[in-house]
Amino acid sequence: MEHKPLDQLRSVADVQPRPLSREERLQRWxxxxxxxxxxxxxxxxxxEYKPPAERALLREDDSPLTVAYxxxxxxxxxxxxxxxxxxxxYFALSDGQAHYALCSCLSGRTMEAGTCAQRLRNATGNVAWESAVGAWLLAALAVSLPGLVYLLS
Structure with a gap:
C-alpha cells in the first residue's frame, strides 16, 4: 500500500472527511x-417564551453559539x-436541552463558558440518566429489603 499526502489524493479523487457524530460535535463544542x-x-x-419561528432565529453576540460557529x-x-x-x-438539541444550557433564566444575562460546558454535558450526556436510574434502584432496594427479609425468615 502506498501512502500519499492528502493534497495529492485530492487531485486524483474527491476526498471528503468523515462527518462528525453527534457526540463528537458536542464534545468539540x-x-x-x-x-x-x-x-x-x-x-x-x-x-421558552419565544414563538418557534422567532426562537429559531435567536442569537446573541459573543454567546456559546458564537464560540461553536x-x-x-x-x-x-x-x-x-x-x-x-x-x-x-446541528447538535441535535431538544428544546429542553437548549433551554437548560443556553437560556438567561438559569444564568442571567451572562454566563461563564465553563458553566455552559458543564450544562451541555449534563443536558446531553448519559450521566444524569445513569445517576437517576441508580438512585431509583437504590431506593427500591432500601424499601423492599426489609419486606424480603421478613418473608424469607
Missing part, C-alpha cells in the same frame, strides 16, 4: 468552551450559523 472557562458569554434571552471544524462539518435553530439542528 464543550472542549472549545473549556479552553477559556472563565470567559463571560451572553446567554439567550428567555428562550467560530470553529472552522464545526462550520466545515455543517454548522451554518450561530442562530439557535441552526445550532439545535
Amino acid at each position: 464543550i472542549d472549545l468552551l473549556e479552553t477559556d472557562p472563565k470567559r463571560r458569554l451572553s446567554s439567550l434571552g428567555e428562550i 467560530e470553529d472552522p471544524v464545526l462550520r466545515a462539518d455543517g454548522l451554518s450559523s450561530d442562530r439557535l435553530g441552526d445550532a439545535m439542528r
